[in-house]
Each structure stands twice: as structure tokens, then as C-alpha cells.
Amino acid sequence: MTWPHDVLIACSWFATTDGRNWKIKMTETGEKITGLVGALLAGAGRVGRSENCTLVFYFCAWRTQDGRLLQGKQRCEWQGLDEAQAAAWMQRITSWQQLELVVAGRTTTGALLVQQIGFPEQPDDDLTRLGEIWQQPVVLETALFGGLELDRGLDMYDGVADWGGTEISLSLSCEDAAMPESALATATALFEQQAHWQRQIVACAVEKLLPLKNENWLAEDQSPLTEEAFRGHLEVQSIVAEDEGAFTVYFDDGDLFWGHAIVVSGSLAQGATDADIAG
Incomplete structure (x- = not known):
């Protein structure tokens, strides 16, 4: 419809x-x-x-x-x-x-x-x-991601997409669900340059969170992690593309922070700018 x-x-x-x-x-x-x-x-x-x-x-x-x-x-x-x-x-x-x-x-x-x-x-x-x-399904058909279905409660279009050979969740978060073009443009830019953005978001996670891991989240008798070891635990699970180039990337932490998700945010203009743990 x-x-x-x-x-x-x-x-x-x-x-x-x-x-x-x-x-x-x-x-x-x-x-x-x-x-x-x-x-x-x-x-x-x-x-x-x-x-x-x-x-x-x-x-x-x-x-x-x-x-x-x-x-x-x-x-x-x-x-x-x-x-x-x-x-x-x-x-x-x-x-x-x-x-x-x-x-x-x-x-x-x-x-x-x-x-x-x-x-x-x-x-x-x-x-x-x-x-x-409004209770009938609304599907946004896209060239790159196929059909994305509207979650009216969150004003998001949800679907799946390929990121580095792995299927992940993709959401378009729109200020106005009737006009998803800006969020779709954000997602398209991210996925068309996956290698570039993968490097950026992982580098941001390492810079912001590796010191936190080594100072406060080591198991008993665990040695501090190197950058390479930290990177090896990170796996993108979902991406939320927003209006005006903003984005949020959620990682499985590979038990780095005992099950808490790693969240990296930024924008197309400024790159990946912040990382934190959640959940």
C-alpha cells in the first residue's frame, strides 16, 4: 500500500x-x-x-x-x-x-x-x-536492500543486508516515516563503501573501548588485550541509518564486555565519532 x-x-x-x-x-x-x-x-x-x-x-x-x-x-x-x-x-x-x-x-x-x-x-x-x-503492512522497496518493512511504533523501516559477507539487520530511522529518502541515502552510502566504513567504525571502537577493557573489564588473571585481539572479537550485528547522514552500528562484543553490546555512532560527514557499551 x-x-x-x-x-x-x-x-x-x-x-x-x-x-x-x-x-x-x-x-x-x-x-x-x-x-x-x-x-x-x-x-x-x-x-x-x-x-x-x-x-x-x-x-x-x-x-x-x-x-x-x-x-x-x-x-x-x-x-x-x-x-x-x-x-x-x-x-x-x-x-x-x-x-x-x-x-x-x-x-x-x-x-x-x-x-x-x-x-x-x-x-x-x-x-x-x-x-x-495503518495496520496494513507498509514495505519500502529499495534497489540495494530489497523490501524494508515499516515498524510504525519506532518509525523505522527494517530488513536485512549483506555486510562483509554476513547477513545483518538494517534499519532506517526516519524523523518522518513518510519521507525515508534521507535515511535510505545514508544506508546506501555506508553499504556502497563497506570496507572504508568497516575500518572507521572498528578503529573508533578500538580507540574508545580498548583502554576501558584493559583497565576495568579483564577477567581474573587475564592479560591485557592487544589491538589485534580486540578487533578479532568484533562482529557487526546491525546498522541503523538515520536522516542527514547519521548512523549507529551495533557489534556483538564477543564477550569482551561480558555480553554488553558495543555501539559506534557517527555521520557520513564526520566519520565514526563515538563508541560505548550498552545493554
Whole structure:
């Protein structure tokens, strides 16, 4: 299927179904809206030293109190919940579900502040239709990597690709999933010059992490590793290509850091610039 042109749009404006643009306006306290939860699951956490939790979820489309149907990635926050309340709502809110909200305005970053959540007795037909469309698989066909399938929750296109004779995972991470061209260009540049980038990312990992290994991660009675030995443990597992030339490469650490992944990041313009361990 083709991705609707106005599915994901910038936070500064929203598109309506008739093609008009509407500037963000401050939502009135007590305004009621009906929204469609997107693919990303609800989450919750504490902000700063607060004892209360904030529940966070995202609409991909919603109908305003005055009847407009808007589409976009709209963050919603319900603040001041205790841990049990937040956990319960995380279970109740599911992807592609319609919710009725009473909102208390917006945060300075544009998130809707939730005052009350309910469930519509009669689903909105337009939201139902959009949910059905967005649950269909979206595959980006590419000349170099074949078909990459969209993970809507993460705004990534996922697939596999050949790196140095080994099949690895490849993801395109897009600011706007409707426009993956920039991330695809990053991936193409990396894979068309694999030998060059393999040298760069491995050299970065060695420079940043070999001292860490030898100073803090040696097993009992283990001798410090040489650069050659360290390199021999590194094996690329996955690459995430991002907009504007940015990339992240994940290595299997070969037990160098006892199962933690090695992560190297950088850009086409600056090369591999940072390495760390994760997981």
C-alpha cells in the first residue's frame, strides 16, 4: 500500500482530511476530543523528584470538539498519577484503540494535558478507517536492500543486508516515516563503501573501548588485550541509518564486555565519532 501523504507531519502544524493546514492553537480547558492511539505503546515514569507518575501515549489521528479530523503524532500526558494508576492505564491503553479525552490544555512543547480518559460508546468511523489503513503492512522497496518493512511504533523501516559477507539487520530511522529518502541515502552510502566504513567504525571502537577493557573489564588473571585481539572479537550485528547522514552500528562484543553490546555512532560527514557499551 502507499503511505498516506499526511500521516506523520511536523509538530508545528497539522493536516486535515480536506488538505487544509491548521496552526497549533492552545487547547481550551475541558475540551473533549476523540483520538486514535498509534502503534507506540503507552508508557509511564516519574519526572525529576516527583513522587507521582506521568502516563504518556500518542495519538496518530484525532477529532477535535468542533469536528475537525487531524492527523499527526500527538503526544498526550496524564500527570499526577500514582504508580498503581499509571500501571493500570498502561495495560488498558492499546494500539489502534479509540479514546475520549477531556484535556486541560497543552504543555509548552505541544503535548495534550489529559484531565480524563474514557472509551467511546460509538467509534468514530473516520478514525476506524484510518486505523485499518495503518495496520496494513507498509514495505519500502529499495534497489540495494530489497523490501524494508515499516515498524510504525519506532518509525523505522527494517530488513536485512549483506555486510562483509554476513547477513545483518538494517534499519532506517526516519524523523518522518513518510519521507525515508534521507535515511535510505545514508544506508546506501555506508553499504556502497563497506570496507572504508568497516575500518572507521572498528578503529573508533578500538580507540574508545580498548583502554576501558584493559583497565576495568579483564577477567581474573587475564592479560591485557592487544589491538589485534580486540578487533578479532568484533562482529557487526546491525546498522541503523538515520536522516542527514547519521548512523549507529551495533557489534556483538564477543564477550569482551561480558555480553554488553558495543555501539559506534557517527555521520557520513564526520566519520565514526563515538563508541560505548550498552545493554
